[in-house]
Amino acid sequence: MGKTLLLEKILDHARHQGYETVKLDLKLADSSTLTDLKTFLHWLCVNVSDSLDVKDLVDEYWQESLGLNTSCTRYFQRYLLSNIDSSLVFAIDNFERLFEYANIFSEFCLLLRSWYETAKQGDRMGKIWKKLRLVVVNSTEAYPTLDINRSPFNVGLAIELPEFNQQQVQEMVKLYELGGYFGEERLSQLIKLVGGHPYLLNEAIANLKSQETSLEELISLAPTEQGIFSYHLRQQLESLQSDSQLKEGYAKVIIVDKPVQLNPEITFKLHSLGLVKIVRNDWN
Structure with missing residues (x-):
């Protein structure tokens, strides 16, 4: 409910603070990218390089004998992070895409956790990794089993997006310039139907704004295949x-x-x- 929109606002704020920003949407990773960890990490490094508008030197820094996670870490540490003066906000959207790829998910989570832990060190490497601000965005319908010591989900700040309360729904209605249409009774009917779910509220209010249907018709058709919530x-x-x-x-x-x-x-x-x-x- 609104995760990607919140992420865009965070990245916009970061840019106004002078940070470099990179957004990686895992929905863009096709099945061939997710065949194994090496292919995925190569894809990640190339995409981050492109987003920072720097030359792709993955092959130059990649050392297969050191291991895949270490090679990826080496590329970030010795090339990407070392060659920027500001902090880097690295956002990974739709992280749940990896949940069904156990061979990648577990190792990649360990990698992210290691970056977080390294940034807490007081040495030269810690100073480099302090430049990284990592944002992981995911739905929470299901988590694969993961060792707590390998997980990036139990460190940092976790934000769970709640439903809108009645006051926020009223503000949303005003933004759509439908304050006159929604009296107290109609607003209660809408909230009773969809609660404070931002996506469903937006669908309903936008539909009413376009005058495609009345609130009474919307409520009547809501639980059917003809309703706007059928998908x-x-x-x-x-x-x-x-x-x-x-x-x-x-x-x-x-x-x-x-x-x-x-x-x-x-x-x-x-x-x-x-x-x-x-x-x-x-x-x-």
Whole structure:
């Protein structure tokens, strides 16, 4: 919900602070790039070089005998970071793309974690790596199993994007110049339908702004294939149908009118999908 937009604002702020910025979108990595770790790291180094508008010297710095992660680290340390005067904000968007490639995911996470740890050192290498500001953006529907000591997700600052509250929804409506259309009752109807989900709110309000439908029609068609949320609902259905434990856990939630307790892993996944909300230790 709004991760990429937040990332763009962070990068824009960094540029105004005089930082170099690089954004790597893993959705651009095709299947041939993700065949093995070496190919992926080469692809990464070349893309960062292009973004910084410097000559690609990957082959010159790459030393196969040192190992793949070390070769990639060497390229960043001795070439990319050493030849810039400012700090570098390196953002990796859609990181979840790597979740299904276990052979790359584990080693690449270890690499990012090692860069973070090296930056804490007080020596010359630590000074070089302090130039790097790493931003990792990912959906949280599912994490592969990963040793806590190899993970980049339990260090640094973690930001989970929450839903909008009612005041923020009101501000959003005003930005679309629909304040006159949404009285208190209509606003409550919209929030009851989609909660504070930024994407779904934007879809609904933009649709109403274009006058393609009325709020009453939108609400009536919302749970159907004709509704504007049909694609989103199909994605949620596919997530449940592909995991019998998720499907069973969600069924337990929706057939009762009070909070229930589920397996922590199942509740985490359902919460990440936006299908349940936390009520203390229970789930609605």
